[in-house]
Amino acid sequence: MHRHRELCARAVDPLEIAAALEAHGMTDRTAAHFRHRDVFSLAEEMYARVPRHSSDRSAPPASAHAVPEPVAGAAAGPSRLLTLVLLPALPGALCAGLLxxxxxxxxxxxRTLAVVAGVLAVLSAVQLCLRHGPLRSPxxxxxxVRLATLWLLGYAVLGDGLLDAAVRGGPDRLWPVDTATAxxxxxxxxxxxxxxxxxxxxARRRLARSRGLGEFAAxxxxxxxxxxxxYLAALAGLLALAGAALGAPPALGGAGALGALLLLARLLLVHxxxxxxxxxxxxxxxxxxxVLCSVLASRLPGCGFLAVPAETLIEVCGAEAVPTLACAVAAFALLGRAVPALSRASAHTDPGTR
Known part of the structure; x- marks a missing residue:
């Protein structure tokens, strides 16, 4: 209580103290040393024994369960419309206009200058979405992260065509661009x-209603x-719609795995x-x-064996299998980490109390 006195004095709910203790590495096993069955029980005693600040005692009763809303929901009216509707629609509108x-x-x-300007405009719009609203990281x-994301997005649009051309001995001309996936x-x-x-x-609403950390995680x-x-259902629908509009089938597997990977990564960064x-x-x-370098390096004398795994995979499943497997395996691994990490109360408290 002495170490966390300021936190306890400003807390409006025992769960806020429990989340902060969890963020500092406190576990139920550690709480047992203080003769409590879990962290939440310890937090309840700390909340009861440390007096509140005078400003907290004068607050209305409803504030006892108030939980800070995320950035996108903090502002009403025009700000909410901007961060939830207008900004997220901007990258798609710019990309459609460019195509x-x-x-x-x-x-x-x-035409080349227009392509460069259009791509930069789309990336700038995406950056705006990541700086404002629910996807904003503290x-x-x-x-x-930025370089890897740019590479993954670039490969989703250009990589399959380049890899297929490289396997066939090229590229000797401009390879096809997957505009539907873009x-x-x-x-x-x-x-x-x-x-x-x-x-x-x-998650913030459940944090306010939960009576314990286990209940909140569940x-x-x-x-x-x-x-x-x-999100994946919406992404699949939009990819199909883009393919129908452009008359080109999109890479559903690779784009879907990439979308899941990017969303999970961003949620972890946000929290x-x-x-x-x-x-x-x-x-x-x-x-x-x-994979791409192995195919290109196989053209060196005595290095033909380097391309055997990639060529075998492409022959059986197509060039799309490379980004699909790479992103899907990474996404599943990230999901296994995200489920316990994002179900902790400490991931959803106000940053000032972490």
Missing amino acids: AGLAQAPPGRA RPAGVA LGLALAMWPAVLCARLFTGG ATRPLLLASLTC GHRATPTVALATAAGVELA
Whole structure:
């Protein structure tokens, strides 16, 4: 109580103290040394024995269960409309406009400049979505996360065609670009923001109603899985819609696995976990890069054996199998880490109390 006196004095609920103790490494086994069955029981005694600040005693009773809303829900009216509707729709709108313009533009230098400007505009819109609203991280993502994400997105659009051409001895000309996957992923920013809002807001409401850490974790785990499922369903629909509009089948497996990986990584970053998503993203990007490099390196004298695994996989399953396997394995591994990490109360408390 002496060590955490300021926290106890400002807390509006025992669960807030329990979440902060959990964030500091307190476990039920540690709480047993203080003759309590779990962390929540210890937090209840600390909450009862440490006097509140005078400002807390004068607060209305309803504030005892008030839980800070996420950033996207804190502002009402125009701000909510901006962060939940307008900004998430911007990447898809810009990508659709870029593809429509390129369909009418003649080949040449102006077309190339338009492509570069359009891609930068789409990436800037995505960055805006990550800086505002439910996907905003308390700390900026590291360089490794940014580079790995850019590589994964670039490979989703350009990688399959490049790898297939490399296996056939090329590329001797411009390989095909998966525009349907690019449009589907850009449009999927909107459901990603909404599903992140659904999970974060639902977890905060459960934090206010829960009577213990175990009850909160049991209620939060299915919420995370439901949010991820809703996003994947929306992503599959948008990819199919983009493929029908552009007359080109998208890479559903690779794009779906990539979408799940990126959403899980971002949720972990939003809730204060940096190491695990960095490793997962870097691993998936590294696998894709290693496969592509092995095919290219096999052209060196005596190095033909390097391309055998990649060529066998592509011959059996197609070039799409490489990003599908890389992202799916990383996404499943990240899901196994995200379920316990995001079902802890300490992941959903106000950052000032962590």
